[in-house]
Amino acid sequence: MTGNSSGRAVTMADVARTAGVSRAAVSFVLNERSDISIPDTTRERVLASAAQLGYRRNAAARALASQRSGLFGLVTEIVTSPFAADIITGAQRRTWEDERFLLIAPSEDDEAMESVAIEKLLEQRVEGVIIAASWHQAIRVPENAHQIPCVLVHCYDESGQLPSIVPDEESGGRAAARELLAAGHREIGHLTLPLGIPAQVGRLRGFADELSAASVPLPDRRIVAGDGTAESGYRGAAELLDGPNPPTALFCGNDRMAMGAYDAVKERGLRIPHEISIIGFDDQQALADSLRPGLTTVALPFEEMGAAGVRKLTELTAGSQKTSSHLALDCPLRQRSSVGFALH
Structure with a gap:
């Protein structure tokens, strides 16, 4: 219910007086009772009066009566x-x-x-x-x-x-692997989230399974554990890029790690995506859209x-x-x- 000019809450009795009908009739109309026959003219007067006075049904009372809020x-x-x-x-x-x-x-x-x-x-x-x-x-x-x-x-x-x-973290890992495989990459590294959490386990499993199905190895030396921060992405990418036989593509555990990987790549004079490709995870749009070039990533739904x-x-x-x-x-x-x- 809402208030009238005196600040008092409008009641069904107020609506009944304005409409010139009984309070029972107002109750039947406003509570949408389909089992009671009310003339259309009466129904229209009640609804018009309720709108004029600014009447609102009491939600708490209706919830108590119906057991549904x-x-x-x-x-x-x-x-x-x-x-x-x-x-x-x-x-x-x-x-x-x-x-x-x-x-x-x-x-x-x-x-x-x-x-x-x-x-x-x-x-x-x-x-x-x-x-x-x-x-x-x-x-x-x-x-x-x-x-x-x-x-x-x-x-x-x-x-x-x-x-x-x-x-479905595994489906995301598989999607990232398919994208890199379709672009011809066979030397691929993965920068992971903290080991053991569901996202890390699922993303790595899906990624590795999809690569394995295409007969592309993902050796342990190409998997570097991180903590989800840009700094760990930078360190992980630097480790792989400075090592023997560096990868041509990186799959990062999240977009922040991908942002750090961008810095490591650019420090080494490499161009994205011409000389190395990068995929993130999360689709954190404020970040993925602002990176140059824009970050291809897997979206969390x-x-x-x-x-x-x-x-x-x-x-x-x-x-x-x-x-x-x-x-x-x-x-x-x-x-x-x-x-x-x-x-x-």
Whole structure:
């Protein structure tokens, strides 16, 4: 409900007096009761009076009556990350399509704060909650998240009890390998993310498998571990370029490492992509578009993951009995200008 000129909230009784009908008739019309026959003229007077007075239905009261609030919650520490907007955009777009509304609660990568954020969403009577992470990882889910349907995005439950939506890291690694193979590269190096995390393991596995299928080796000496920073990309690229039989192409664990590799390449007087090709991962557009030449990279499907999380949550709140599932979404290649044909 909204206020009138006196500052008091407009009630159904106010609408009834203005329309000249009973309060019951107003209730039937505004609550869209299809089981009660109301003359069209009465319905029109009620709706016109409600609009004139600025009446709004009480969402909390309707939620209590129907046990449905139409609200979903999104808990995340990624509000300030470069990728946050994409997950939120995908989730919001899908909730609008499902005629729902999304409440967003930041957690700042703190388990205690995450639990508090979920509790605040429960107080708003959300029907389900999404927990989204800034990087692909296993997480411990707060106990109160199990009180309602819960879906994990860009992360997965250590216990395997909750459904998760994650990127198919292997598909991204395969896409990068196919791009370099198609350009004729056979001497290829890989600068990895920190060893053991899901993104590093999946990207390397997919990349190596695709090269192996084409009978192209990826020896251990051509794999250099990094930490995801531009500095580690610079060091890794320098190590490979200064070593014996340097590669003609580099696949970097993320775009920041690719940025560092660019510096190492240019310091050595080499041209991208004429003498060496580089592929990144993440499709961090502010970075990939600003590099010269533009960085060919593999995209993480953040917007699609956000939408898929809401889609799964809608299924669960509609009564789906399948609560545990693991959906991996494809990571497509984004071609720009950093891959050229190998010089033989």
